[in-house]
Amino acid sequence: MLVKHLTLASFRNYGTLEVAFEPGINLIIGPNGQGKTNMVEAVRYMSVLSSHRVAGYQPLINSKANSAIVRAMVSSEERDVLLEIELNREGKNKARVNKADLPRIRDIIGIVQSVTFAPEDIDIVRRDPTNRRAFIDELVVQHRPRMAGVYADYERVLKQRNALLKSAKITKTTGSALSTLDAWDASLVQYGTEIVSARLNIAQLLQPHLFDAYQKIATSNNEPRLVYRSSLLVDTAGLLSDSPDVAEDLAGGNLENLDRDAIAAMFSAKLAEIRPKELERGITLAGPQRDDIVLMLGELPAKGYASHGEMWSYALALRLASIELLKQESRTGDPILILDDVFAELDAGRRLRLAELIANNEQVLITAAAEEDVPAILTATRFAVKQAVVTRV
Numbered sequence: 001m002l003v004k005h006l007t008l009a010s011f012r013n014y015g016t017l018e019v020a021f022e023p024g025i026n027l028i029i030g031p032n033g034q035g036k037t038n039m040v041e042a043v044r045y046m047s048v049l050s051s052h053r054v055a056g057y058q059p060l061i062n063s064k065a066n067s068a069i070v071r072a073m074v075s076s077e078e079r080d081v082l083l084e085i086e087l088n089r090e091g092k093n094k095a096r097v098n099k100a101d102l103p104r105i106r107d108i109i110g111i112v113q114s115v116t117f118a119p120e121d122i123d124i125v126r127r128d129p130t131n132r133r134a135f136i137d138e139l140v141v142q143h144r145p146r147m148a149g150v151y152a153d154y155e156r157v158l159k160q161r162n163a164l165l166k167s168a169k170i171t172k173t174t175g176s177a178l179s180t181l182d183a184w185d186a187s188l189v190q191y192g193t194e195i196v197s198a199r200l201n202i203a204q205l206l207q208p209h210l211f212d213a214y215q216k217i218a219t220s221n222n223e224p225r226l227v228y229r230s231s232l233l234v235d236t237a238g239l240l241s242d243s244p245d246v247a248e249d250l251a252g253g254n255l256e257n258l259d260r261d262a263i264a265a266m267f268s269a270k271l272a273e274i275r276p277k278e279l280e281r282g283i284t285l286a287g288p289q290r291d292d293i294v295l296m297l298g299e300l301p302a303k304g305y306a307s308h309g310e311m312w313s314y315a316l317a318l319r320l321a322s323i324e325l326l327k328q329e330s331r332t333g334d335p336i337l338i339l340d341d342v343f344a345e346l347d348a349g350r351r352l353r354l355a356e357l358i359a360n361n362e363q364v365l366i367t368a369a370a371e372e373d374v375p376a377i378l379t380a381t382r383f384a385v386k387q388a389v390v391t392r393v
């Protein structure tokens with residue numbers, strides 16, 4: 001799959017931009033702050049409806065404008081599709097395919113498959129669970145676009161349920177007045193179970209690719225392994241601590257071998273068990289929003305134990321494994337690869353190994369401030385970016 005042509009209007013620092021990309025490696029070079037990341041962020045946004053550096057979409061709209069357009073001619077297996085996203089400061093965002101409006105903007109997810117590498121990827125390994133959930137959820141949704149709806153439903157139910165718990169805490173409501181909570185619990189369990197099952201499934205599919213990718217990118221052999229750590233298995237005391245230490249309660253069992261009904265039953269039981277605590281706290285204390293995907297390296301979690309180099313190898317291996325997984329499951333060829341300023345982060349050895357591993361992908365968009373950071377084996381179509389003006393060089 002590839003982007004043949006990209007049009008931007010009032011996206012980030014761009015007024016209007018028209019750029020034609022080529023198959024293979026596209027190298028986008030320019031000094032800091034000119035618009036390199038902005039350009040690839042637009043392609044990524046079209047694929048997964050999220051930015052790799054900011055939550056929400058408001059920052060994507062030019063500060064002097066009220067709406068932004070991203071339009072791309074994408075091609076897979078010789079078939080061209082024209083995709084368009086319209087972001088509005090006020091009012092609904094829209095998505096179009098071949099000029100026809102989609103019912104919901106999220107219906108565009110899954111048409112373009114992509115994998116983004118960025119300097120922030122190391123946070124997946126070393127920082128809090130939010131980063132790991134974002135990684136796994138993005139993969140879930142690309143693999144099964146229908147799941148985007150389930151995530152949206154879950155978010156909505158969770159918000160409502162939290163609002164109810166919060167007001168119950170304030171007004172000290174008890175007993176029958178809380179019967180509405182039961183109704184929310186059923187939906188929370190339904191959507192939450194789908195999310196947990198989908199994550200477990202994708203982690204299992206990713207595992208063999210992760211193992212292979214790690215051996216290819218790292219300097220020493222070691223075994224990376226994903227362990228799903230669910231809030232459904234943590235005892236109430238653990239749920240109440242704000243930063244439960246993963247390493248300590250890994251022995252808490254696992255969900256890997258449970259089917260959907262068993263997970264749902266466990267979720268319901270957990271909610272019943274913790275209800276007094278939830279009323280006391282005024283917030284939902286269990287569910288996929290509190291889970292973690294522990295990244296094990298050998299016998300220890302990478303977070304808190306792995307070296308800086310090992311963390312980078314792990315982060316790269318997660319992305320490389322994602323490429324293989326999406327490729328294997330897709331009928332539209334290779335995902336588009338976006339490497340935003342990553343070579344600058346890596347030592348010479350990892351740079352070269354990464355370059356070798358991505359060199360033959362159908363299309364790769366690479367940004368760099370210093371061209372010499374990008375290994376010479378990557379023969380590329382080159383673009384220069386200066387103050388939001390892009391020229392092929």
Ligand SMILES: Nc1ncnc2c1ncn2[C@@H]1O[C@H](COP(=O)(O)OP(=O)(O)OP(=O)(O)O)[C@@H](O)[C@H]1O
Pocket residue numbers: 011012013014030031032033034035036037038039058059060061062063064341367368369385
């Ligand atoms: N919504 C916006 N409206 C106007 N300008 C914006 C908006 N968002 C970002 N910018 C500007 O876009 C400029 C270019 O940003 P970008 O991140 O693309 O730079 P870059 O070329 O990737 O630089 P670096 O090499 O430092 O990564 C920044 O100076 C930023 O202030």
Ligand SMILES: [Mg+2]
Pocket residue numbers: 036037038341367
């Ligand atoms: Mg940048």
